Each structure stands twice: as C-alpha cells, then as structure tokens.
Amino acid sequence: MTTGRIADHPVSPIFLDRWSPRAFDASVMPEADLMTIFEAARWAPSSFNAQPWRFLYAKREDAEWERFLDLLVPFNRGWAHTASVLIYILSDSQMEMVPGQPKPSHSHSFDAGAAWACLALQATMLGYHAHGMVGVDFDRARIELKVPDRFRFEAAAVVGRAGHIDTLDESLRARETPSDRKPVTDLAFRGAWPGA
Secondary structure (H helix, E strand, O other), rough: OOOOOOOOOOOOOOHHHHOOOOOOOOOOOOHHHHHHHHHHHHHOOOOOHOOOEEEEEEOOOOOOOOHHOOEHHHHHHHHOOOOEEEEEEEEEEEEEEEEOOOEEOHHHHHHHHHHHHHHHHHHHHHEEEEEEOEEOHHHHHHHHHOOOEEEEEEEEEEEEOEOOOHOOOOOOOOOOOOOOOOHHOOOOOOOOOOOO
C-alpha cells in the first residue's frame, strides 16, 4: 500500500511509504521478523563504530508487556496497546576507545537516531509500521527497567501491522494519515546560516 505522498526530488519509495500510524491490529509478530528489524538497526553507522544504541523490548505476548505499556504516558498507552512490540531506545553516553576508560560521547544520541531510522525502514519493508514517541515516564522507566545512569533514554517505539481506524478514539481518527514534510529549501542551506 502506498501513502500517496509525493517527493519533490527522486527518492526510493520506502521513504514515502514509511509513516507512523496509531492503529495496529494487535497481532503477534514472529520472532524472526523482529530479529530482522533489530538486525537492520545493528548495521546503522556510528562514530568510531561504537554502536551506542540499546533496545529494551517486550512483545505483546510477554509477561512484561503490561509493565512496558505502563511506562508510557496515558495518551500513548491509549493507542500503543494494540501494537505487536514496544521498544525503549537508549544510547550509551560514554565511549570506550580504550577498554575500561570511558569518555563522554558527543554523538551517542545522533547514532541511536540512525539506528532507529534503520529499524523503522526495515519494519516498513516487512509490511509493519513503527511509531516513535517520547511520551514516556523516563524517570520511572529507568528504575523499573534497571537502566544504568550512563545510558540515556532516547525514545520509545511500537511496531506492528496497521489496524482498522475504528480501534482509535474519535479524536485520533482524523490524524490517522501520513503527514507531509517541509520542503528541502526549509531544511538545507548552502554555506552559512540563512540571513546571517
């Protein structure tokens, strides 16, 4: 299924087909599909190949599912519960160029974002959708999931197959459509900052 989006410049269709719905079909994702999605994230680029991203996840059939859902803010919990997988994306704020000698990493969040993009695109290629979100009780999530201080919570994401719009409450149904993007001319500037 295509989204009907139109690019201003030639790009692969995968970039237009990827979008973030809220209606999922509550199906169970085969383990092989999930591992393929994580495998794509594994190959993301990172500074010094440090690979600072980490994923904590629960599948809907897991005993931890409700605990993972409960860490979302109520708005996100209200629709995310119909997804197949809930993932917390973290990054290691320290880099060890020499084992045992950690130093602050400037690019850990940037690198984790690259891994998230690879994950989302691979999910789309397999016929799933991924929806990232920051509506999370991150302080409680750190305690509940026993995350060390050096790791930063970046976001949460759900992955699943698109479901029927009627599973959403009335206020969300109108928003259940792929969004457009700003033009490249609003985002990319040759030379100095515009107007400087």
